[in-house]
Amino acid sequence: MVLALGGCAGGGVAEAVPDSGLESVALQAAGFAEGLDEVEPSPSEAEGPRPRAIRKLLRKNTLHGEVVVQGRDGEQRTIVVQRGEVTAADDAGFTVKSTDGFELTWTFGEPLRVVQDRKKAERSAVKAGVQVAVGGARDGSVTAARLVVVR
Template sequence: MTRTRIALTLTTVSLAGLLGLTACGAGPSTPAAAAADVSDEATVLAQVGFETGLEDDTTPSTAASADAKRHGPGQGTGRRFLRKNTLHGEVTVQTKSGVRTVVVQRGTVTAVSADGVTVKSTDGFAQTWSFGDRLKVRQDRKPAETSAIKAGAQVGVAGLKDGDTATARLIAVK
């Protein structure tokens, strides 16, 4: 029980910190400019182990090594734990355009339709995600079509939550 609370606290604090940093927005540059509309989602997916190729240069690897240099040895251990063990969560952040609730989930696709996908995490949590207007699908760090999302596939999904509706904006297929 205590380990679960610690893990949940670390997850929330880590995601809040990462999203707080990315909420400032990505400046117009290389892949980040193309991904500016899903930069928060790309960062969150990178932190839970799904590389999309849309992360900006300061997200997981450089930020983790910079943190280790600032805070000393052993500080990267928490990030590695979160990266491997985060199943799902949400964090509310203040951005330039207002308050956003960013949600993330990793798991197995249990159903796919023309307008959404249902994902089940290993703890039994299931979420149905509607496809957003500007959904980006990535497979092997490259753009992919929604047809790459199949039942049984391992995915990472990130998007926005409005009430009870989760809208996928970025899906990474393993």
């Protein structure tokens, strides 16, 4: 699965993201992922919007969203991303409230990767009061977190 993200203005730069899981790719495209290798633009790309600048803008400003992607198997999946404060958490999942008031309850998906301070963390790091960036998949009314970055 490859997802490309380009600038919104004409002449945007598309960038291929390695096949590393749909949720991870969606978070990277939205600027959420920690420790991404910064890709230097080629000389022809340097004149247009730079991927690093686009990622910085998205990293600072993306609150929540969803995108439908088609996997290699032809199946369509709804990928959801959100940034905000955890307002409640238990063994089954957690609720995140974004700064614009949007609130979503996530279940802990399988597999689940939790990252804190750019290192693997335990599920228990996701608790009320912490700031998170979350990526996962929606299936019907259930939104399952697959990647949680705790800030």
